[in-house]
Amino acid sequence: MALYEHVFLARQDLAQAQVDALAETATKIIEDNQGKVVKTESWGLRSLAYKIAKNRKAHYVMLEFDAPGDVVAELERQTQINEDIIRYMTIKVDALEAGPSVMMRKGDRDRERRRDRDDRGDRPERPRRDREEMETY
Template sequence: MREYTGMYIIHPEHTEEEFKTIVSEIAKIFEEHESRVLEIDEWGMRDLAYEINDLKKGYYVKFRVEATPEAVSEYNRICNIREDIIRHILVRD
């Protein structure tokens, strides 16, 4: 397994409770694929560098994982499908 650093931005029109639920659902993707979440750092609501789909703000979450290739593929697949994730990235350390 390799270590990765990732970030995703959640659509701003959610409650604090919904943000926590989304963060735990994303973490569960890695745990279900025999990977380990090393760190989750919720940056909270911030201004976007540029507008994305007419949005000016987003809820930022940065994380580190030790993941299998299958977990990385599933993370990318789920983030592309979910409408509440407006941007995501995962980079190998």
Template sequence: MRAYEAMYIINPELDEEQSNAIVEKFQGIVTGTGGELVKLDKWGKRKLAYEIDHKREGFYVLMQFNGEPATAQELDRVFRITDGIMKYMIVKEDK
């Protein structure tokens, strides 16, 4: 298994329950595809470096996990089609 890190920004207009549902959804994708969640860090609302969809803030989440390339590909696919996600990035960590 490879080590990955995913950083994503959730729309700040969503309430806490909706944001938590999105976070749990992505945790479930990692564990459901045979991956292992190493660390989940909710940074909370932060100011964006630039405006995205006329918003100046976003709810940041950092997730570190181990998994196969198929796990990262599935995460990428679901990030693209999830409405509450403003931006995301998945990177493979060097050991």
């Protein structure tokens, strides 16, 4: 069996529970065809680089799985039929990534940067001008 990564983008107007249900449907397709899902990650609602089917944002979900090649054909066929999924891509990989994916680590890194920025301390206050002083300018 081969290792694959399957990423799909779901419409922005779906609730997170509906997105999770789409991931469960994909997992069921894989497992019903003698495959095994190793990891499922939801990357959340993210902005798109350009509009796709009138959507400016989309819910991103990634599945890593180990399955025979015909499973990919069935998974992509079912994904194409589903109107809630606006884009998808499946790639064959040599090895699955251990731990969280790059997209998940990026979120952690951004949170650390915000925390470091907040720890810089308060800015010195600028002197405030009276209303009368402002009118003279």
